[in-house]
Amino acid sequence: MSQITYRSVQVGDEIPAYTTAPISRTTLALYAGASGDHNPIHIDIDFAKKFGMPDVFAQGMLNMAYLGRVLTGWVPQTAIRQYGIRFAAITAVHDRISCHGKIVEKYQQNGEHLVRLEVTATNQEGEIKLSGQAVIALP
Amino acid sequence: MIDKKHIGLKSAPHRVEVEKGRLRFFAKAIGETNPIYTDEEAAKAAGYASLPAPPTFVFCLEMEQPNPFEDLETMGIDLGKLLHAEQSFRYHAPICAGDCLTFEKQVSDIYDKKGGALEFVVQDSRVKNQTGELVAELRRVIVVRNKT
Numbered sequence: 175m176s177q178i179t180y181r182s183v184q185v186g187d188e189i190p191a192y193t194t195a196p197i198s199r200t201t202l203a204l205y206a207g208a209s210g211d212h213n214p215i216h217i218d219i220d221f222a223k224k225f226g227m228p229d230v231f232a233q234g235m236l237n238m239a240y241l242g243r244v245l246t247g248w249v250p251q252t253a254i255r256q257y258g259i260r261f262a263a264i265t266a267v268h269d270r271i272s273c274h275g276k277i278v279e280k281y282q283q284n285g286e287h288l289v290r291l292e293v294t295a296t297n298q299e300g301e302i303k304l305s306g307q308a309v310i311a312l313p
Numbered sequence: 314m315i316d317k318k319h320i321g322l323k324s325a326p327h328r329v330e331v332e333k334g335r336l337r338f339f340a341k342a343i344g345e346t347n348p349i350y351t352d353e354e355a356a357k358a359a360g361y362a363s364l365p366a367p368p369t370f371v372f373c374l375e376m377e378q379p380n381p382f383e384d385l386e387t388m389g390i391d392l393g394k395l396l397h398a399e400q401s402f403r404y405h406a407p408i409c410a411g412d413c414l415t416f417e418k419q420v421s422d423i424y425d426k427k428g429g430a431l432e433f434v435v436q437d438s439r440v441k442n443q444t445g446e447l448v449a450e451l452r453r454v455i456v457v458r459n460k461t
Contacts, residue, residue: 194344201342208335208342209373225393234397235369239343242368246347250359251407257368258401258452306401 178249180280180287180312189248189275189291194240196268197232205236232265237304241295244273245308255288259295259306269297275308286311315432315457317423319388324418329377333410336364343367356409363410371408371449372400375416375438384420385434390457398433399454406448413443421452432457 199217206217211233214221222230238259245254265271272295279290288309295304333353340350345367348355356364366374375381382392408414422435438451 204342208339210377235372235400236343238400239367239369243343243345246368251365251368254368254404256401256403258399260399261397
């Protein structure tokens with residue numbers, strides 16, 4: 175893999191995107207266990223219905239972890255300086271999440287060469303689930 | 314309405330150990346297949362002390378306490394009306410298996426929109442490792458939906 179450098183990237187460049195498999199109930203159960211978020215609204219349909227939801231729905235932080243993989247798939251994790259998102263909508267079971275990042279700014283600060291990315295997670299209908307920004311240091 | 318006197322409310326420091334098995338389980342749950350997240354030799358070859366925690370895992374570590382919502386309850390917030398609105402991280406140094414982290418959390422802002430129908434609480438945490446090095450900062454914004 176050729177090394178990604180500050181010089182080699184431009185504002186407007188998209189970083190490699192990826193799309194998850196459809197989110198299954200198993201995925202939600204595994205994430206509940208691994209994350210320590212045992213809120214039954216994500217794993218117990220009886221509980222979800224009692225609270226007026228038609229079904230369980232994905233943990234917002236699962237989507238944020240998926241979107242984080244677009245960053246760690248592009249650069250070593252140690253290059254990530256900031257990563258932040260806004261939760262825009264609930265993600266349903268069976269949704270496929272597409273994770274994208276685009277460079278919107280190049281700048282230097284504290285002796286580092288940095289790029290700011292806009293990052294978004296959308297489902298198969300293009301509905302935005304997360305939107306946010308990341309700051310990455312590049313050699 | 315949430316009393317703005319709670320701006321500045323600090324939670325008791327929270328200490329937690331970063332466990333290798335949990336990191337492997339987390340990598341599986343989020344579909345992360347890069348071997349540095351599951352194979353310690355691969356992690357060391359990449360320059361980490363042990364398996365690194367993926368970017369969002371530090372959030373999970375913060376929740377790893379008997380009552381992660383104690384501060385919100387102190388403020389009289391009904392957890393059933395609460396939604397996670399925003400989450401952000403600043404990273405200063407790697408967090409790896411075997412680290413023992415200390416979280417110091419405080420409420421940094423409380424504000425409302427739509428005439429009080431939506432109330433927002435901003436919680437900021439600073440995370441240090443066992444050597445006292447600042448490794449990460451977290452900001453969580455939660456929204457309380459009030460019936461109007």
